[in-house]
Amino acid sequence: MPGLVAEGLGKLYRQQHGDGGWGWWPEGQSNPHLSAYVVFALAKAQEAGFEVREDVVERGLGYLESVLVPARELRSYREANRQAFVLYVMAEAGRARRASEYTGDLYRRRDKLSHYGRAFLALTLHLIDEDDRRIETLLSDIQNAAILSATGAHWEEADYDWWAMNTDTRSTAVILDALVRLSPSPSEGEGRGGGLIPQVVRWLMVARQDGIWETTQETAWALIALTDWMVVTGELKGEYDYSVWLNDAPLIEGSVTPDTVDEPVQLRVDVAELLSDVGNRLTVGRGPGEGRLYYTAHLNVYLPVEEIEPLNRGIIVSRQYTDPDCTEGARCPEVSQATVGDVVQVRLTIIAPHDLYYVVIEDPLPAGAEPIDVSLETTSELAQEPGLYREAEDEDWYGFYRWWWRGFCRSEMRDDKVVLFAETLPAGTYEYTYTFRATLPGEYQVIPTTAHEFYFPEVFGRADGRLFTIESGDALANPQ
Numbered sequence: 212m213p214g215l216v217a218e219g220l221g222k223l224y225r226q227q228h229g230d231g232g233w234g235w236w237p238e239g240q241s242n243p244h245l246s247a248y249v250v251f252a253l254a255k256a257q258e259a260g261f262e263v264r265e266d267v268v269e270r271g272l273g274y275l276e277s278v279l280v281p282a283r284e285l286r287s288y289r290e291a292n293r294q295a296f297v298l299y300v301m302a303e304a305g306r307a308r309r310a311s312e313y314t315g316d317l318y319r320r321r322d323k324l325s326h327y328g329r330a331f332l333a334l335t336l337h338l339i340d341e342d343d344r345r346i347e348t349l350l351s352d353i354q355n356a357a358i359l360s361a362t363g364a365h366w367e368e369a370d371y372d373w374w375a376m377n378t379d380t381r382s383t384a385v386i387l388d389a390l391v392r393l394s395p396s397p398s399e400g401e402g403r404g405g406g407l408i409p410q411v412v413r414w415l416m417v418a419r420q421d422g423i424w425e426t427t428q429e430t431a432w433a434l435i436a437l438t439d440w441m442v443v444t445g446e447l448k449g450e451y452d453y454s455v456w457l458n459d460a461p462l463i464e465g466s467v468t469p470d471t472v473d474e475p476v477q478l479r480v481d482v483a484e485l486l487s488d489v490g491n492r493l494t495v496g497r498g499p500g501e502g503r504l505y506y507t508a509h510l511n512v513y514l515p516v517e518e519i520e521p522l523n524r525g526i527i528v529s530r531q532y533t534d535p536d537c538t539e540g541a542r543c544p545e546v547s548q549a550t551v552g553d554v555v556q557v558r559l560t561i562i563a564p565h566d567l568y569y570v571v572i573e574d575p576l577p578a579g580a581e582p583i584d585v586s587l588e589t590t591s592e593l594a595q596e597p598g599l600y601r602e603a604e605d606e607d608w609y610g611f612y613r614w615w616w617r618g619f620c621r622s623e624m625r626d627d628k629v630v631l632f633a634e635t636l637p638a639g640t641y642e643y644t645y646t647f648r649a650t651l652p653g654e655y656q657v658i659p660t661t662a663h664e665f666y667f668p669e670v671f672g673r674a675d676g677r678l679f680t681i682e683s684g685d686a687l688a689n690p691q
Contacts, residue, residue: 213261216256216261217261220253220256220261220263220264223249223252223253223267224264224267225237227267227270227271228240228241230274230277231246231270231271231272231273231274231277232245232246232271232274232275233245233246233249233271235621235634236621241274243274243275243278243293243297244293244296244374244375244376246271246274246275246278247275247293247296247297247300248300249271250268250271250272250275250300250301250304251300251303251304253267253268253271253304254268254300254303254304254305255303268304272301272304272306275297275300275301276301276306276309278297279294279297279298279313280294281313281316282294282313282316282317282319282320282323283316283320285317285320285323287323288323288324288325288328288370288372289372289373289374289375291317291320291323291324291325291328292324292325292327292328292331292372292375292377293374293375294313294317295317295324295328295329295331295332295335296328296331296375298310298313298314298317298331298332298335299331299332299334299335299338302334302335302338302339303338307335307338307339308339310335310339311339314332314335314336314339317332318332318336318345318349321349321352325368325369325370325372325377325382326353326356326366326368326382326386327366327368327372327377327381327382327385327386329349329352329353330349330353330382330385330386330388330389331385331389332349333346333349333350333353333389333393334388334389334392334393336349337392337393346393350389350390350393353366353386353389353390354407357407357411359410360414362413362414362417363410363411363412363413363414363415363417364407364410364411364413364414365379365380365383365411365414365415365418366379366382366383366386367379367382368382371667373568373569373666374568376426376428376569376665376666377428377666378425378426378428378429378666378667380415380418380424380425380426380429380433381426381428381429381432383411383414383415383418384415384429384432384433384435384436385432385436386411387408387411387412387415387433387436387437387440388432388435388436388439390407390408390411391408391436391439391440391443392439394408394443408440412437412440415433415436415437416505419507421507421509422507422509425667425668425669426665426666426667426668427665427666428666445501446472446502446503447469447472447473448469448472448501448502449467449468449469449472449500449501449502449503449504450466450467450468450469450500450501450502451466451467451497451498451499451500451501451502451504452464452465452466452467452497452498452500453465453466453467453495453496453497453498453504454495454496454497455478455493455494455495455496455506456492456493456494456496457480457491457492457493457494458486458491458492459492459494462478462480463476463478467502467504472502482510482512493508515656515676516656516657516658516659516676516677516678517656517676517677517678518676519659519673519675519676520675521659521672521673521674521675522671522672522673523672524669524670524671524672525564525565525567525664525669525670525671525672526561526562526563526564526567526570526662526663526664526670526671526672527560527561527562527564527672528559528560528561528562528572528659528660528661528662528672528673528674529559529560529660529674530557530558530559530560530574530659530660530674530677531543531545531557531558531560532545532546532547532555532556532557532558532679533545533546533555533556533558534546534555534556535554535555535556535646537556540558541558541560543556543558547677547678547679547680548679548680548681548682549649549679549680549681549682550649550681550682550683550684551649551650551651551652551681551682551683551684552648552649552650552684553648553649554583554646554647554648554649555580555646555647555648555649556644556645556646557574557629557644557645557646557647558642558643558644559572559574559642559643559644559660560640560641560642561636561640561641561642561643561662561672562639562640562641563636563637563638563639563640563641564638565638566635566636566637566638567633567635567636567638567664567670568634568635568636568664568666568667569632569633569634569635569664569665569666569667570631570632570633570636570662570663570664570665571630571631571632571662571663571664571665572630572631572633572643572660572661572662573628573629573630573660573661573662574628574629574630574660575627575628575657575658575659575660576627576628576629576647576657577647577649577655577657577679577681578627578651578653578655579649579650579651579652579653579655579681580647580648580649580650580651580655580679580681581626581647581648581650582624582625582629582645582646582647583624583645583646583647583648584624624645629645631643649681650681651681652681652682652683653680653681654678654679654680654681655678655679655680655681656676656677656678657676657677657678657679658676659673659674659675659676659677660673660674661673661674
């Protein structure tokens with residue numbers, strides 16, 4: 212890990228902008244939320260004992276101070292939440308006194324804050340003064356908004372804070388961390404959330420999928436909160452025996468000790484070994500002793516790619532392979548095979564029924580093909596420039612028109628796929644075209660094109676899977 216931390220710190224140093232902040236890309240504008248997140252990471256690295264360049268932290272804190280405004284100027288809950296997070300980061304990084312100049316104003320206007328924003332404000336007040344009575348009020352507001360169910364306790368925001376990459380699960384994780392850090396003992400009374408914490412932990416454990424949460428932000432904050440909780444409960448001192456059976460046949464038996472409690476045990480059973488006509492029974496047992504045993508079970512099934520059909524869960528995606536010489540757009544005939552050396556045009560159509568945020572589109576290539584990156588000096592001047600167009604309805608009788616739209620902030624031509632990123636994608640229809648060259652003969656299964664909101668992956672769409680054939684031939688026959 213020290214090597215990975217050093218590598219990550221080096222990247223952050225190089226990507227810091229002239230104003231002291233950070234953005235999504237080195238060449239973009241500074242983003243207050245991302246800049247606060249970076250400073251938070253640097254402060255946590257210092258806290259963990261890593262050497263961090265002080266000048267980078269100071270410049271980052273200077274940028275954060277520059278984006279603070281009086282609470283009366285905060286026009287939306289998004290701006291209020293951002294200010295609460297910035298203040299929390301400043302307090303964590305040693306600028307508690309400077310942050311205190313804005314906390315009182317924000318507390319008086321806390322009705323602008325989402326649930327997780329109030330949690331950040333409570334943490335900030337605690338870092339400034341552990342005995343601040345306003346902390347109790349904020350935590351009381353948060354607890355009163357908790358949703359209790361058979362799976363535990365969680366929070367649901369009235370509005371999604373898109374720009375903060377927030378979800379209800381992320382809010383629940385941030386709130387859990389506040390409750391844990393402001394309740395030194397799990398037996399402490401309801402006044403600071405002690406009695407509610409186990410229910411929140413249970414809900415977060417249930418919310419996982421395949422061992423992780425839906426987004427990187429959910430996973431990061433859940434791990435921060437749960438590890439803080441493990442320190443409080445002493446779970447790392449676990450000591451007990453365990454066993455696992457599948458259909459009454461033992462899979463494994465073992466023991467957990469304080470020295471091995473952090474070592475996960477992974478078991479895998481092929482689908483062919485499962486019973487096909489009846490239910491399969493998985494049994495997990497543990498003996499007496501300290502600590503808790505956590506387990507999760509998943510079943511993964513994969514279809515042949517040509518049987519995968521399009522799916523629309525908030526984004527509509529389609530893909531078309533055509534002859535690059537065809538000028539009829541979507542009416543161009545579909546191409547399902549090519550000869551080594553041929554150039555094929557890929558036409559992706561993305562329909563956003565509603566405004567989308569932080570969209571990632573991935574278009575896998577046939578394994579025997581390579582994308583043509585026209586930015587390289589070795590590329591033929593005849594190669595077609597990749598292009599993105601947005602289609603909209605004109606008010607006059609000409610019907611539809613097109614115009615160049617620079618909505619995607621980044622595109623990457625990789626060896627195996629083309630990837631597009633958009634911070635925001637307004638509702639509408641979009642068309643992206645690029646070309647690839649057939650390089651290796653064979654029959655290839657092409658994975659479907661997918662599109663999703665990175666921080667809200669349940670908003671998702673995919674095209675269908677397909678087969679694509681590349682035949683051998685004289686590569687010089689097609690000089691494109």
